[in-house]
Amino acid sequence: MKTKDFYFDLPETLIAQVPLENRSASRLMVLDRETGELHHKIFKDIQDYLKPGDCLVLNNTKVIPARLFGTKDTGAVVEFLLLKRLSERRWETLVKPGKKAKIGTVFTFGEGQLTCEVVAMGDEGSRIIEFTYEGIFEAILDELGNMPLPPYITAKLDDPKRYNTVYAKYDGSAAAPTAGLHFTEELMSALQAQGIQIAYVTLHVGLGTFRPVKVDDVLNHKMHSEYYMLDAENAEIINRTKANGGRVISVGTTSTRTIETIANEHGKLIEASGWTEIFIYPGYEFKVIDGLITNFHLPESTLIMLVSALSSKEKVLEAYEIAVKEQYRFFSFGDAMLIL
Structure with missing residues (x-):
């Protein structure tokens, strides 16, 4: 299986630069994963495709202001993107320009509230840094950090809250679980009133969301590790849904990867x-998932490969070709797809 098999031509004009004013007003393409039949809807119409007893699985991770600008004693400014917390004060980071961040180099942030030292090299050019500070790190990060928008979004985000879901709870992500950005509190209340169960998982989204597949053979690609959590209450909601004959529909590829990681060979979660x-x-072969809500993804990305696994590469690429023709908006602030 070749990476190039997942290529499609995407005009740059279809990359959404800003979110819609109303989260649930984005377009929704509905794909029958068996037949390939398509319907064109609005996201709030998702209620028409869900049944009482179904379960939506949401990733309640919260994007932190993970982009920091540090200054060397020479005056040089370097950009840090916090990717993964390794201990209380140590982080794996992406640094730009990397040549200015040699081991032993110290950087100062803001007016000195925060400093760091580069202590080791990480994978694929990343750096391991150790922070020094007084007080609460999260409060300092809120003051000094910026929201880490993906590199394909060049417009300024007026409201940083729009790069988090309305149900975001646990700090730790370097990128948003973007399929969840379409949900409003009103829509979630309406779904629950309809008899739809809601279960939460946590997966802190890391560098893998930004990095392309660089190998020709898909089987040679190695994913970056990401931290996940699932508590007993939410595991039971999903297990009970399956036992009662309901469908488990994951909201986003991150929710999918989390529950498929945890499930045993019989599809049970703990x-x-x-x-x-x-x-x-x-x-x-999916152990738990019956359906997926997701955004439109990058060509040749691990995300479009996951989507293709639920339906087929041919049906998904055909749907994407139609999405381009119909001017759907792509990526983080773009439109959505429901696969059932």
């Missing part, structure tokens, strides 16, 4: 936490 490197591509 309370769990840890690090996942699961890579889902065509040929994967």
